[in-house]
Amino acid sequence: MVNYFSALFSILRKDLAVEWRSRQLLTAMLVFSxxxxxxxxxxxxxxxxxxxxxxxxxxxATFAFAGTLGLNRSMAIEKEHSSLDGLLLAPVDRSAIYFGxxxxxxxxxxxxxLFTLPIYAVLYNVNLFTPGFLIVIILxxxxxxxxxxxxAAMAAQARNRELLLPxxxxxxxxxxxxxxxxxxxxxxxxxxMVYIWPSLNIIIAYGLIMPVLGYMFxxxxxxx
Amino acid sequence: xISVSGLSKRYGYRLVLRDLDLRVGxxxxxxxxxxxxxxxxTLLRIxxxxxxxxxxxxxxxxxxxxxxxxxxxxxxxxxxxxPLLYEDLTAEQNLHFFAxxxxxxRARKRVDELLDLVGLESRRTEQARAFSRxxxxxxxxxxxxxHKPKILLLDEPHSGLDKSGAEMMDKLLRETAKKGNxxxxxxxxxxxxxxxxxxxxxxxxxxLVSLGRKLSVAQLSAQYDRAQRANG
Numbered sequence: 413m414v415n416y417f418s419a420l421f422s423i424l425r426k427d428l429a430v431e432w433r434s435r436q437l438l439t440a441m442l443v444f445s446x447x448x449x450x451x452x453x454x455x456x457x458x459x460x461x462x463x464x465x466x467x468x469x470x471x472x473a474t475f476a477f478a479g480t481l482g483l484n485r486s487m488a489i490e491k492e493h494s495s496l497d498g499l500l501l502a503p504v505d506r507s508a509i510y511f512g513x514x515x516x517x518x519x520x521x522x523x524x525x526l527f528t529l530p531i532y533a534v535l536y537n538v539n540l541f542t543p544g545f546l547i548v549i550i551l552x553x554x555x556x557x558x559x560x561x562x563x564a565a566m567a568a569q570a571r572n573r574e575l576l577l578p579x580x581x582x583x584x585x586x587x588x589x590x591x592x593x594x595x596x597x598x599x600x601x602x603x604x605m606v607y608i609w610p611s612l613n614i615i616i617a618y619g620l621i622m623p624v625l626g627y628m629f630x631x632x633x634x635x636x
Numbered sequence: 637x638i639s640v641s642g643l644s645k646r647y648g649y650r651l652v653l654r655d656l657d658l659r660v661g662x663x664x665x666x667x668x669x670x671x672x673x674x675x676x677x678t679l680l681r682i683x684x685x686x687x688x689x690x691x692x693x694x695x696x697x698x699x700x701x702x703x704x705x706x707x708x709x710x711x712x713x714x715x716x717x718x719p720l721l722y723e724d725l726t727a728e729q730n731l732h733f734f735a736x737x738x739x740x741x742r743a744r745k746r747v748d749e750l751l752d753l754v755g756l757e758s759r760r761t762e763q764a765r766a767f768s769r770x771x772x773x774x775x776x777x778x779x780x781x782x783h784k785p786k787i788l789l790l791d792e793p794h795s796g797l798d799k800s801g802a803e804m805m806d807k808l809l810r811e812t813a814k815k816g817n818x819x820x821x822x823x824x825x826x827x828x829x830x831x832x833x834x835x836x837x838x839x840x841x842x843x844l845v846s847l848g849r850k851l852s853v854a855q856l857s858a859q860y861d862r863a864q865r866a867n868g
Contacts, residue, residue, distance in 0.1 A: 415739055422736040426722065429733075433724040433763065489722065497686055498720035498779065502737040503710035635688060 419504040423512025428519065430489060437485045438523060445478040445528045453535050467538045468596035472589055474532075475525060476556070480578050482520050483560040486513060487568040496568075500634060510561060510630035514623070517557040525549055544599040544608075551615045552592035558622035559584055565633050588618045637662050637787055637818040638683060643692030644842075645678055652678050654842035656692070660820055665813045667829035668822040670839035676822035677717065679839065680789045683820070684714040697786060710738070713785030715793055719776025723765035727756050727775050730764055731782060738783040750778040754804065769796040777805065781812070788812060790821035794828060806832060826857060 431437050452470045456463075490496035490513075499509050529549075533540045560581055567577040591614035598608040638660040645653040652675040660666045670676050681687040682694060685705040694701040696708040721730045728747055735743035751757045754774040764772060773796040780788065788809075794802045809832055813819055823829050829836050836847040838859070847859050 418739060419737055422733060425736075426725070426733045429729060430722055430724045489724075493721065493723060494716065494718040495720055495722055497714075497716060497718070498734065499737070500686055501684060501709055501712065501714055501720075502734075503706055503708075504737065505706060 415504055416508050419502060419508040420512045420515070423499065423509060424515045424519070427486065427513065427516035431520070437482050437520060440485070441478045441482050441520065441524045442527055444481055445474050445524055446531060448474045448477060449528065449532055449535060463536045464538055464600065465597070467532070467536055467540075467600060468593045470536075471528075471532060471540075472552070472593050472596065474528065475521060475553070476582075476585065476589055478524055478528075479517075479521050479556055479560060480581060482517060482524075483557075483564040483581070484567075484574050484577055486517055486520070486561070487564040487573070491568050491573075496634065506631040506634065507627040509634075510565070510626040511623070513565075514554075514557045514561040514626065517561050518554050521553045521557060522550070525553065538600065540600075542599060545596060548592060548595045548599060548612070548615070551612070551619055552588065552595075555588045555592075555615050555619035555622065556585065558619060558626065559588065562622060562626045562630070562633070565630065569633070588615055591615050591618075637664075637697050638820060639693075639695040640683070641693050643679075643682065643689050643694060645675070645682060645687070646690040651842055653682075653689075656842075656844050658837065658844060660818050662818055663813055663816045664835065665809060665819045665821070665833045667833035667836045668820060668839055669824070669826065669829055669836060670822070674839045675842055676839050677791050680714070680791050680820070680822060681716070684712055684716075684789050685709055686714070710783070711786045713780040713783070713788045715776050715780040715788075715790045717791055717795075719764075719772045720779060721764045721772060721775055724763060726761050726763055727751060727767075728760040730775060731778060734779050734782050740783055746782065750782060753808070754778045755800070770798055770801055773797055774801055774804075777808070781808070786817050788817060788819045788821070790819065792823055793821055794823065794825060802828075 449470070452474075456466065490499070500506060529540050532538070563580045563584065564577055567573040567580055570576050591611040595608050595611035595615065598611065638658065640656055640658040643653055643656040643658075644651060656679070668676050668679070678687065682689050683696065685701060685708060688702060697711050699708040699711075701708060722733070725733065728751065731747040731750060732743060735747060740746055748757075751760050754777055756771065756774055756778070759767070759771070764775060767775065773793075777793065780790070793805055797805060806828070809819055809821070838845045838847060
C-alpha cells in the first residue's frame with residue numbers, strides 16, 4: 413500500500429516538475445481559456461441579468477475545452493518517447509499511474525480555474541467566490557479529470573489521438589457538464605440546497621465511478 | 637532465471653514469434669541476433685511485461701507472467717529502443733523519479749554513483765532534451781540498472797554510444813553477469829555478441845536457433861545466414 417501511494421505521488425510530482433520545466437500545458441490551457449471567455453464576452457452581447465444567467469454554462473464550456481488540451485498533452489508526454497513504458501515497468505499496480513495522472517490533471521485544471529475565475533468575475537460582473545460554487549468547481553474538476561484521464565489513455569493508443577480524445581470524451585462528459593452547470597447556476601442564483609443536491613449527486617457519482625473503472629481497467633487500456 | 641516455453645505472438649494475421657522455447661540461467665549473458673523485424677524487440681518486451689504473449693508460458697525468476705508481473709517487474713531492468721526518459725527533466729530528476737517509483741533506499745547516493753558510472757556527472761542538471769542520442773542512451777542505461785535488477789533485458793544497448801560509451805557498456809555487462817545477474821541483449825553486432833555472450837540465439841522467421849559461443853566471426857556469420865534461410 414505504501415508502495416502504491418508512493419508511486420501515485422511520484423507520478424504527480426513528476427508531472428508537476430515536467431510542467432514547471434516546460435510550461436507548455438498550463439500556458440496553452442490558460443491562453444485558450446481566456447480567449448474563449450473573451451470570445452463569449454463579445455459574441456454574446458447580453459445585458460447584466462442574462463450574463464449572470466449564462467455564467468455557469470460559459471465557464472464550464474471553457475473549462476471543458478481547455479481541459480481537453482491539457483488531457484491530450486498529459487498523455488502525449490508519456491507517449492512521445494515511450495516514457496509510459498518506463499512507468500509500466502515499475503513494480504507497482506498500474507492503476508497507481510492512472511490515479512497519479514488524474515490527480516495531476518485535476519491540479520492543472522484547478523490552476524487554470526484559479527486564474528480564469530477572477531477574469532471572468534470582472535468581465536461578467538459576477539461574484540464567483542462563494543464556498544458552494546468553489547466546491548462544485550473542485551468536484552466537477554475531479555470528475556472531469558477522472559473521466560478524461562481514462563479516455564486520454566485510451567486515445568493515446570491510437571495514431572490520431574488528438575482528434576480521437578474529444579470525440580470519445582464529450583459524449584461521456586455531457587451528464588457531468590450538465591450537472592455542473594445546473595449546480596453552479598443554482599448556487600449563483602442562491603437556490604436552496606434541495607434543488608442543487610440532485611446535480612451534485614451526479615457529479616459525485618461520476619467522481620467515484622470513473623476512478624473505480626480506472627482502477628479496474630487502466631492496466632488493460634495501456635497494455636500492448 | 638528466464639524460462640519461455642511455447643511462446644507465440646501474433647499481431648493481426650502476422651505471427652511474429654512462433655512456438656519459442658528459451659532458457660537463460662543465472663549469471664548468463666545471452667545475445668539475441670536476428671534481422672530487422674525478426675521479433676527480437678517483441679520478445680524482449682514480452683519478457684519485460686510490456687507486452688503479452690498470444691500463447692505460451694513465460695517465467696521470470698520462477699514468477700509466472702502475467703499473474704506475477706508486478707513482482708517480476710522489480711527484478712527486471714529493461715532498455716528499449718528509446719531510453720524511456722522525460723526530456724523536460726534533468727538527468728538527475730529523471731533518475732530520482734524512477735528511484736522513487738522503485739522505492740530505492742539512499743537514492744541520492746545511488747543516483748550520484750550511476751551518473752558517475754555513465755559519465756554524466758558533469759551534465760546532471762541539464763535537461764535530457766539537450767542530450768545527444770548517445771548521452772540519452774547512457775542515461776537510459778542508468779535508469780535501467782538503477783534498482784540493481786537481477787535480470788537485464790537490453791535492446792541494442794550499444795546503439796548511439798561512442799567508443800568510450802560502448803566500452804563502459806561492455807564492462808557493465810560483464811560485471812553485472814559476474815555478480816550472478818542474467819543478461820539477454822539484442823544486437824546486430826556479431827563481434828560484440830561473440831565477445832560478450834556465453835550463448836548466441838538467432839531469431840529468424842519467428843523461431844530461435846541456438847548457436848554455441850566458440851565460433852569465429854566468419855562461422856557465426858555463416859550459421860546466422862543458414863538460420864535465417866532455414867526459418868524463412
